[in-house]
Amino acid sequence: MPFKDIIGHDKTIRDIQRLMDEDRLPHALLFTGPEGIGKKLTGFSIAKALMCKESKNDFCDSCPSCQSISKGNHPDVALIQPEGNSIKIEQMREWQKTLEYRPYLGSHRVTIIDQAEKMTQAAANSILKALEEPPLGTLICLVTIETRDMLPTIVSRCQVVRFSPLSCSDFCKILLDKSNISGPQARLVYNISKGQLSKGISMNMDYLSKLRDEWIGSFRSPSFDNISVTKTDQANLLEGLEIMAYWVRDMVLLQLGVDDALLTHQDMLGELKKEARKVPYRLAMHRIDIILQTMEALQNNANPKIAMDCLLWQWDKSTNKEMVMI
């Protein structure tokens, strides 16, 4: 898997390769961008490209060096990540000892600090010197979501490399390659995982389908007999409501005549079309509002039982009102 196989970040990868070709790769990089889109993968890919036995400034992914980085046992490549809730000073001290020695196998030593925003203040302060005056051949690659989560003293010592969210088509392309999810299901996974590839890949489609059947069934009645609100935590409710919001949105899109390929629940196209014929456009739009309001209330820590009762009451009221108007 050479650089060209990293999907969705063509320009970023091109820039990195150009810096490598010109021998100007900075010794400290700060990768920022949404979770689960390939920042850490890019960090490991740079490590491979610096050490690959077969390619220069790219990597073959099959030589002993590339293989050992993939397996996580290359002596000159380290991954530091939170132990518990934070990256601690002890972890950094341990790692900094390794910087005192020359790389074991080649000319480079690469360290990837994942979720770098979770470094404690002491841990963050302890790496300032390494960022300022790194030993020859050192590359430190910090990975985070936003630069504002990092100490300005760290940001100013790194070259910031911004990663954009994956487009839906890039996301689906990778997802279909790495999981057994079918094409029509991929868009649902993209929307529910908010474009976070690592989350999407780990999603269980059986679980999502079951959750969707449960919620759609309950909204059809409409009652929430199948959904035990008292036993369901806020995160589960939000997940179910989001699925429903996309379901009703799909009905609206169908009524507007958009391309089926833009629907979230493409794998249930027949059901959707049937339902879209039954629910008037204005009622569907109103239902989306009700669902979004409930999600907002839950995100603001509303009592789940009261929030869902309120949703049901509004749902019933809007349905009856619409029926009278028809």
Ligand SMILES: [Zn+2]
């Ligand atoms: Zn290689």
